[in-house]
Amino acid sequence: MRRSSGALAALVLVAGLVTAGCGSHGGAATPAEAAVDLSTLDVGPYKAEPGTWDKPRNTAQAIAMEAERLGNVVPLPSDIDPAFQYIGAQNSLVLTDDIKGSVISDFWKDDHFAEDGPGYAGGFATYARDDAHNNGTELLNAVLIFGTPDQAAAAATAYQARAFAAPATDGLGDTPDPAQPANEVVPIAKYPGAHAHWRPGQQAIFSWFAFRNFVVFTSVYGQDAIALHHADRAVLIDLVTHSLDAESAALQNYNSTPPDKLTDQPMDPDGMLNRTLERPKAATGEWVNPPGVYNARAALNFTDDQKGDKVWFERDGVDRFSDYGTRLYRTRDAAAALDARDELGGGSKHFKPSEAPKNLPAAICREYRGKELGTIRYYCAVNYGRYAAMSWSDQLLDAQQRISAQYAILVKAK
Structure with missing residues (x-):
């Protein structure tokens, strides 16, 4: 049955290496969010509007x-x-x-x-x-x-x-x-x-x-x-x-x-998927799981640093996680979201800082410089209110556009 091999299917690595940053670890006052003119953000081809997830379509x-x-x-x-x-x-x-x-x-x-x-x-x-x-x-x-x-x-x-x-x-x-x-x-x-x-x-x-x-x-x-x-x-x-x-x-x-009741169940009772960037149809092979919302414990199935991520999940009060065109985390409050952003996009041993998106001071980006094969190169993170999100791409501009669109969605979401 099982084929003896060094790893499972060769897929790009996102979860394992993107959550190893250095958070602010709380204790400091949360800086006021700078006013952002959403019309100046470069969102590229991405839809920068909240989604609508009601009941299953099929x-x-x-x-x-x-x-x-x-x-x-x-x-x-x-x-x-x-x-x-x-x-x-x-x-x-x-x-x-x-x-x-x-x-x-x-x-x-x-x-x-x-x-x-x-x-x-x-x-x-x-x-x-x-x-x-x-x-x-x-x-x-x-x-x-x-x-x-x-x-x-x-x-x-x-x-x-x-x-x-x-x-x-x-x-x-x-x-x-x-x-x-x-x-x-x-x-x-x-x-x-x-x-x-x-x-x-x-x-x-x-x-x-x-x-x-x-x-x-x-x-x-x-x-x-x-x-x-x-x-x-x-x-x-x-x-x-x-x-x-x-x-x-x-x-x-x-x-x-x-x-007989499956299609009557709400898909997004907490509004997480509504607040998460849609997946572009042109990049359908980039994801292996369908769009989903999970509690913090289940979210650890999607990371390769379960020990480390569990620490900051608990520290920041993460209670919901959505996996769609970006990854979105709902934290305890705005201060916790800032710390989560730093965990998702800050510097660490295998990453170096990269240029953040223009006109979006709440965002940070980094580049993977480790030796793990198949790992996506660029990651960006942003926080807004009690939410923190992460995007990724092998092209820096694409990662920047995704996180810019994600920020706009968070601002517009009710």
């Missing part, structure tokens, strides 16, 4: 929003084991019509996903590793939503059965490798209903567990152990058990929206 959008609501509930990998705090480049965490193109697809492939899981209605995945360079162990958990508990139970059985029967590959692609050992069922003593298996001698496990109307898919993959031909099944079982402990506790009192 079922696909409703499923995506339901998946994001679930993301606010499920545990972080670091909640399961504090060692798992490194994210890296990854595919989509928001699961919509299929698992293809999602972070799951690097661990579990099922060309008959819909056939094996009737009643599926989206889900949310979390992923992290215990080594910054992916030389250790990876932990992935995904919660899939189904219409009924019976559908979830049937899907968990069917998913595992098909994966169990799949031939082993050479680890470099989909070429069958008859030299690999056959899959073997792995009992999870605390959760006898879990359907789990591994290939003896390989430090990897795959588990599907039905809980209420959800299926929890868990995979543990030891990059270093596999390379060194070392396997410890007890370690794998322990991580699956701890994962199911955390996931079942989080889901115990969570009620997913009934399928």
